[in-house]
Amino acid sequence: MNSTNPKPEARNPKQIAIPELQFTCPVPLNDHATVQMAHGGGGRLMRSLIENLFLSAFAEGQGRGGEGENGRRQTADGGGDVSREDAHAECPQPSPLPTNLRSVPGEGTCTRHAPRPTPHAPRPVAPSHDSAVVRVESDRLAFTTDSFIVSPLFFPGGDIGKLAVCGTVNDLAMAGAKPAYLSAGFLLEEGLPLETLRCVVDSMAAAARAAGVRIVTGDTKVVDRGKCDGLFINTSGIGWVPPGIEVSPARVRPGDAILLSGDLGRHGMAVMSVREGLSFEGALESDCASLADLVEAMLAAGADLHCLRDLTRGGLAAALNEIAADVGVGMEIEETAIPVAEPVAAACEMLGLDPLYVANEGRLVALVAPAATERVLQIMREHPGAVGPVRIGVVTADHPNIVALRGRFGGERIVDLLSGEQMPRIC
Amino acid sequence: MRFIDEYRDPAAVHCLAAAIRAATTRPWSIMEICGGQTHAILRFGLDEMLPHEISLIHGPGCPVCVTPIEMLDKAAAIACRPGVIFCSFGDMLRVPGSHTDLLTVKSQGHDVRIVYSPMDAVALARRHPDRQVVFFAVGFETTAPANAMAVVQADRLGLENFRVLVSQVLVPPAMRAVLSAPGSRVQGFLAAGHVCTVAGLDAYKPIAEEFHVPIVVTGFEPVDILQGILRCVRQLEADRHEVENQYARSVRPQGNREALRLMTEVFEVVPRKWRGIGKIPASGLGLRETYAKYDADRQFGVAQITAEEPAICIAGQILQGHKNPHECPAFATRCTPERPLGAPMVSAEGACAAYYQYRRGR
Known part of the structure; x- marks a missing residue:
């Protein structure tokens, strides 16, 4: 959580020129409209950011209730970490500092700029802790991490915050785990509007609530303007794997049915539709969503579900290729069975992109034992987390490591991994 | 999807494949000129639906592929100059030059940007008057009008900091080069529909006459391509060599006159080197003298850069x-x-x- 600081003078609150602020300190520093270097400096400004923005958002109404401890300990220490012990729904908004503590005349300093709160300063939150201490309900934990970079930060159907929560939640769900706790690390670019950050943080809180997870620890660093593209987020997640659940590529067998939870390519094309220099009209929204509830429903039925994989970068093609290569099996999929919505198909045609390779953020493939196919499909059909689920193919012992697609005219072709990103074509 | 699904209809495709089988009595070699057609043929497995007598030969119609290696070296050299913003279509970035490619140059900290239109590069030049903005003008007749438009716009705006590195090529001279090459197997052509949408059909009649090859201007969808092959086979079987227009929904015989006017105003026909083929006379476009100040090749003094292909590559x-x-x-x-x-x-x-x-x- 601690990184080396390339410009300590800009981040160390002790270095801020104090004399001119000595007696009155008239400008409330937390009124900045944009992120300042000092927001990562371990001082008041950072504490204000953590308390007013992160804690207030992440403490409110997260989780599905009843699972947490009563402790409401939160921390805001010099490293920019925020951790709490099972933060709970009723966590109060931090109260403003009383006026009599805003400056201490005659001491040649201003408490606002003290490197650490004095013992007399009010603590709107409980005492510090460097780590979150959480309870888990299984001795089998799933643990994953992912970093999120997207341009623009807001796109039709989502934003980087929702993406950062759903992405990690989905990775946990794919291991058959019930997502429980997330960490959130922020890299903020100096000059980022705080309103933007607030929108992202609120969106994360809403996504966490919807997914039934709690954001229990976090970290903030500010980098010089130009050193990152507005805002990067890392989330790590812990989930618990219920007894008897074994979802893993290792269980994939020839003959398994390949089920897809919905249509392809919405996220990638929605982001592209608003990218600078490439805006195009259309009713395209990202599919960004938590898949945890869908997976829970699929697992609850006790059907013989071998492997799950969410489709993210590289799309369906990358997901199937990864599994095929890891397990040493082949895959046969049917082009005509794979759903692609018309606006996505049209945008892909225009840019020369193949929807099989376009990113998704709310779709999964399930590899299930042949006998369980209909049952799992039925559960998916009845769940709002799947949007027109279909069987798209089968795992085969033929052509190991190769994903083959039977085309609409009957011919077969390889669906290979791309060597890099798909690039829009020249003509 | 309208205007796409009709041309990917399995019943129509199978019907056309059957018609081609019925029409074919002898072996024929047909070249599809355009890389977009090659891609569609392999993606949809169209070649596997053809009778074994028919071989498809994949032509030089990929602008990325035929851009000479020295032009990539020039692009990299210019992109490395201080103060330059180098703009390119995305698919040029990974093409290797002699020593490096533009993606590597970008990773070394130089300002290389993907644009989706040459007008984006003009807009960048307006926004950054203190920088030199260079656009890599690559492509066939399809991209030339828009690239010409960018130069005209920059001229109207009086932009002193906009340049184009021109590597425009023309399709008909390449077809002549292919047919003239010793041992050429090509007996008929599917000409590139989008190129003809701009340039029209005039240039193809003399080639069909001179080399006795049928030329069918063809679109890019499965039904288009199979129709193009069917028409070509029927001509070959009947010993005809005419120019036919399968892609009439897009191609007018005279082409797009406004686009051609713009192209002619800005560009003149010049010899060009084609990657893997060599120099073909009158096969490309260069900036006219009146627009010479926009020519990155001259303004950055990279005209002397030359390079050859790796010997192993065929x-x-x-x-x-x-x-x-x-x-x-x-x-x-x-x-x-x-x-x-x-x-x-x-x-x-x-x-x-x-x-x-x-x-x-x-």
């Missing part, structure tokens, strides 16, 4: 239809999309990349 033979990618000893071994030895392995529309992506190991 891209030339592939681009001229003498060999298939499978016949190259380096295919999928030393030459892969990750480490391409030649341009046809780089571009998604390159023949080698299409074989690698769809047919590797078969």
Whole structure:
């Protein structure tokens, strides 16, 4: 959580020129409209950011209730970490500092700029802790991490915050785990509007609530303007794997049915539709969503579900290729069975992109034992987390490591991994 | 999807494939000129639906593939100059020059940007009057009008900081070069529909006459391509050599006059080097003297840069239809999309990349 600081003078609150602020300190520093270097400096400004923005958002109404401890300990220490012990729904908004503590005349300093709160300063939150201490309900934990970079930060159907929560939640769900706790690390670019950050943080809180997870620890660093593209987020997640659940590529067998939870390519094309220099009209929204509830429903039925994989970068093609290569099996999929919505198909045609390779953020493939196919499909059909689920193919012992697609005219072709990103074509 | 689904209709496709089988009595070699057509043929498996008498030869119609290696060296050299913003279509960035490619140059900290239109580069030049903005003007007749428009716009705006590195090529001279090459197997052509949408059909009649080859201007969807092949086969079987227009929904015989006027105002016909083929007279476009101040080649003094291809790469033979990618000893071994030895392995529309992506190991 601690990184080396390339410009300590800009981040160390002790270095801020104090004399001119000595007696009155008239400008409330937390009124900045944009992120300042000092927001990562371990001082008041950072504490204000953590308390007013992160804690207030992440403490409110997260989780599905009843699972947490009563402790409401939160921390805001010099490293920019925020951790709490099972933060709970009723966590109060931090109260403003009383006026009599805003400056201490005659001491040649201003408490606002003290490197650490004095013992007399009010603590709107409980005492510090460097780590979150959480309870888990299984001795089998799933643990994953992912970093999120997207341009623009807001796109039709989502934003980087929702993406950062759903992405990690989905990775946990794919291991058959019930997502429980997330960490959130922020890299903020100096000059980022705080309103933007607030929108992202609120969106994360809403996504966490919807997914039934709690954001229990976090970290903030500010980098010089130009050193990152507005805002990067890392989330790590812990989930618990219920007894008897074994979802893993290792269980994939020839003959398994390949089920897809919905249509392809919405996220990638929605982001592209608003990218600078490439805006195009259309009713395209990202599919960004938590898949945890869908997976829970699929697992609850006790059907013989071998492997799950969410489709993210590289799309369906990358997901199937990864599994095929890891397990040493082949895959046969049917082009005509794979759903692609018309606006996505049209945008892909225009840019020369193949929807099989376009990113998704709310779709999964399930590899299930042949006998369980209909049952799992039925559960998916009845769940709002799947949007027109279909069987798209089968795992085969033929052509190991190769994903083959039977085309609409009957011919077969390889669906290979791309060597890099798909690039829009020249003509 | 309207205007797409009709042309991918399985019943129509199977019907056309049957018609081609019925029309074919002898072996024929037909070249599809355009890389977009090559890609569609392999993606949809159209070649596997044809009778074995018909061989499709994949032509040089991929702008990324035929851009000469020295032009990529020039692009990299200009992109490395201080104060330059180098703008390119995305698919040029991974094409290897002699020593480097534009993606590597970008990773070294130089300002290389992907644009989706040459007008984006003009807009960048307006926004950054203190920088030199260079646009890599690559492509066939399809991209030339928009690239010409960018130069005209920059001129109207009085932009002193906008340049184009021009590597425009023309299709008909390349068809002549392919047909004139010793040992050419090409007996008929599917001409590139979008090129003809701009340039019209005039240039093709003399080629059909002179070389006795049927030329069918063809679109890019499965039904288009099979119709083009069927018409070509029928001509070959009947010993005819005419120019036919399968892609009439887009191509007018006279082309797009406004686009051609703009092209002619800004560009003049010049000899150009084609990657893998060599210099072809009157096969490309260069800026006219009146627009010379926009010519990055002259303004950055890179005209003296020359380079040759790696000897092992048989891209030339592939681009001229003498060999298939499978016949190259380096295919999928030393030459892969990750480490391409030649341009046809780089571009998604390159023949080698299409074989690698769809047919590797078969």
